[in-house]
Amino acid sequence: xxxxxxxxxxxxxxxxxxxxxxxxxxxxxxxxxxxxxxxxxxxxxxxxxxxxxxxxxxxxxxxxxxxxxxxxxxxxxxxxxxxxx
Numbered sequence: 001x002x003x004x005x006x007x008x009x010x011x012x013x014x015x016x017x018x019x020x021x022x023x024x025x026x027x028x029x030x031x032x033x034x035x036x037x038x039x040x041x042x043x044x045x046x047x048x049x050x051x052x053x054x055x056x057x058x059x060x061x062x063x064x065x066x067x068x069x070x071x072x073x074x075x076x077x078x079x080x081x082x083x084x085x
Contacts, residue, residue, distance in 0.1 A: 015070040022066040056081050 028043040032052070040058040042051045053061065056077055063073050077084060 015074075018067050018069055019064065019073065020066065021064050023061060023064045056084050 024044075026045050028045065030041050030043070031038045032041050033039075034052060040053050040055070042053065042061070043049070044051070059077055059080060060073055063076060068076075
């Protein structure tokens with residue numbers, strides 16, 4: 001009996017796989033002034049909830065397209081906001 005080795009399928013680490021979340025298109029985005037600074041605010045029309053985000057958080061929200069990996073999102077945030085860890 002001869003054993004054959006099949007090629008291992010490329011298994012990517014989870015940080016390199018596409019993030020399976022997408023930005024919902026029914027979420028309403030607005031900017032409000034909070035303590036003298038413009039902040040993005042998201043309104044979830046289903047739960048009628050509001051979320052005030054930091055600019056870095058909003059940038060991540062905008063990149064949720066179901067195609068980018070965590071590494072790609074992290075790298076993009078670090079480029080745009082270099083002082084963010």
